[in-house]
Amino acid sequence: MSISVEVWGDYACFSRPEMKVERVSYDVMTPSAARGLLEAIYWHPGMKWVVDRIHVCAPIRFTNIRRNEVKDTVSARKVQTVMEKGGELYLATPESIQQRAAMVLRDVRYVIDAHFEMTARATPTDNPGKFQDIMCRRLEKGQFYHQPCFGVREFPAHFQPCTQPPPCPEELKGEKDLGWMLLDLDYSDKENITPHFFRAVLRDGVLDVPPMYSEEVRT
Secondary structure (H helix, E strand, O other): OOOEEEEEEEEEEEOOOOOOOOOEEEEOOHHHHHHHHHHHHHOOOEEEEEEEEEEEEEOOOEEEEEEEEEEEOOHHHHHHHHHOOOOOOOOOOOEEEEEEEEEEEEEEEEEEEEEEEOOOOOOOOHHHHHHHHHHHHHHHOOOOOOOOOOOOOOOOOOOEEEOOOOOOOHHHHHHHEEEEEEEEEOOOOOOOEEEEEEEEEEEEEEOOOOOOOOOOEEE
């Protein structure tokens, strides 16, 4: 069953994996980011979201910002100590925090067209109609499991059900080659998670998303 969700926000960052240190966003939302946003609203082990297309409903605008990031991780020994003796677990030293530049999108708005498929983990009481009703209800009420975001948690996403996508911005009409874009990560082999890429082409503001294992997808 399919569903359309309109999402918007002040900023977004869909990081390009080839940029090692500084964050640089793709021109538009990636399918994996769209799937993650839908899962933030409603997720169930008996279903999986598949993104079909993404409508870009606002002009593509970039801006530069600086963000504070944590460069260290908490060691397993510290975690074990807190579990055994109690206390708080956090990083708060100046040496653990560093500023990094980021090229992000601003004033974004998209419509995500997606459908879900039943998985082997569905129970006898699970069915597509049930999941469709729950998702529609959560969209109407603005409910979510955790705050949907555009790439990073600092950039929250607002959402609502969509019956008709907004008109395509004039500057996005025609065809625009966005280059190779991350489609999603393949978790079928837990010890060897594989990224899948596709040639992203924006046609009149619409990005069509190919199936994960189609011929036009590369690893």
